[in-house]
Amino acid sequence: MNPVLLLRALTAGLLAAGISAEPVVAQTLDKVSFGTNWVAEGEHGGFFQALADGTYRKYGLDVTIVPGGPNDNNRIQLIAGKLDFSMSANTLQSFDAIANKVPVVEVAAMFQKDPQVFVTHPESNVTKLEDLKPLTLFVSKEGIPTYFQWLKSEYGFSEAKIKPYTFNSQPFIADKQSAMQGYVTSEPLAIEKTAKFKPGVILLADYGFNTYSTLIETRADLIDKNPDLVQRFVDASIIGWYHYLYGDNAPGNAMIKKLNPEMTDELLAYSVAKMKEYGIVDSGDTLRDGIGAMNDARVASFFDKMVRAGVVRSDIDYRKGYTLRFINKGVGLDLRPNSSAEKEPSR
Incomplete structure (x- = not known):
């Protein structure tokens, strides 16, 4: 049995028996690497928040975030097996992967709107x-x-x-x-x-430019071999984004500034304010399904637009480039201000 799942089961049994689960803190953390598509910035804030405030660790993950940059291509590192997850700029990259037979899959969309x-x-x-x-x-x-x-x-x-x-x-x-x-x-x-x-x-x-943006991407083989790890990384990243937008995002911002000294408190605050004002992260389907949401109709709509524009070929099976398996579960809805959710949905 997966050690993290075993720990959860043991913890649940202790709680049912009225015994505090606090002493059960030792666990084997799964090492995970995640590459962003640019240098550390507010637009990546939820991921850094999940790392800085311990959310990834709570989900049994020892995460290393590898920033991108003008001379770095973390997507190639993902394809080569040197990273477990990477950040995809928008849905067009998924279509491109299918066209070029690159076995990567989008598993969550952190931005509902392209900025x-x-x-x-x-x-x-x-x-x-x-x-x-x-x-x-x-x-x-x-x-x-x-x-x-x-x-x-x-x-x-x-x-x-x-x-x-x-x-x-x-x-x-x-x-x-x-x-x-x-x-x-x-x-x-x-x-x-x-x-x-x-x-x-x-x-x-x-x-009408309705692409998803800032998506989490991984290899198809990782989904096949370890879907629980993918689920935990997606869930923890979603929670990180709720914390970053609506909680105390100082830990995430401190990590961003350490990695990228050009990021100022003013710019980070501005980025968060605009993400909220324009509904970049949390709007539309996320109000019901939680941050990270995607749906088939919207991907199909964007694909049709890109075909009409001559950007992608009409003969590719774009549906192979993403999955809804790990999202639309309502994770983190109770963390939104004035949420009516009573508790975080079970995974």
Whole structure:
């Protein structure tokens, strides 16, 4: 029997007999490695919180978080078997894995909304997505073959209006008739501090770009060999996100700042506030099914949009790229403020 499950059974028996379970603290922790897709930041906060506040340990896991970065590709490390889990940016990576016969599977979606935005100048009077069409658009080389193809197919945008975005905001600041891509959790604050004006924000997710984001990904063979470990990592990560958003997130932020000194308290607080304001993590299906939720209809809808946009092939079986087996269980609902849940659902 799995040692963690055995410990749980023994603990339950002790409690039923009226004996405190506190002395039963020694257990074999399963070592788990998790790679993020960028340097430590607030957008990864729930994972660091689960590590820093002991949630992973409570679930029988000894977790090592391996930050990504401009010269690191943790997804390749996952595929090579050097990591157990990695962070996938969005559902498109799942479709790409299927197309290229890479045996990885998405097991939870920490972001219900992709944080991709365009920021605008107040003078341009942009109030909706279509208002961006006459503007010069600063788009990254990764954005052109992905979300911008959706903008072309769904809204009739033109690549003639694109200029390269090199993660330098100065060209945007200098051109009042332009808009720049970014994340709702960071770029608007950076613009406000640098340019001394509050930019407008257009969140693509609010206009139908309905990909999931910041997903937990693992190898198919790990699911087959050790589904209990996958379940515990998913559950503990979900709890970590509730703690990070609604509890005392100081432990998680301290770990983020230690790994990435460029993260300030101001930016971390801003990221959390915007994740809440825009429902990036906790909205829609998560209100019923808990953070991490996914559903078949939404994945199918996004797949159809990407096929129409010419981003993915229509002949792939996209359903092989994700599973609902480990989510939609209502884990952590009682941790949301003003929750009506009486207790955390059983696993």
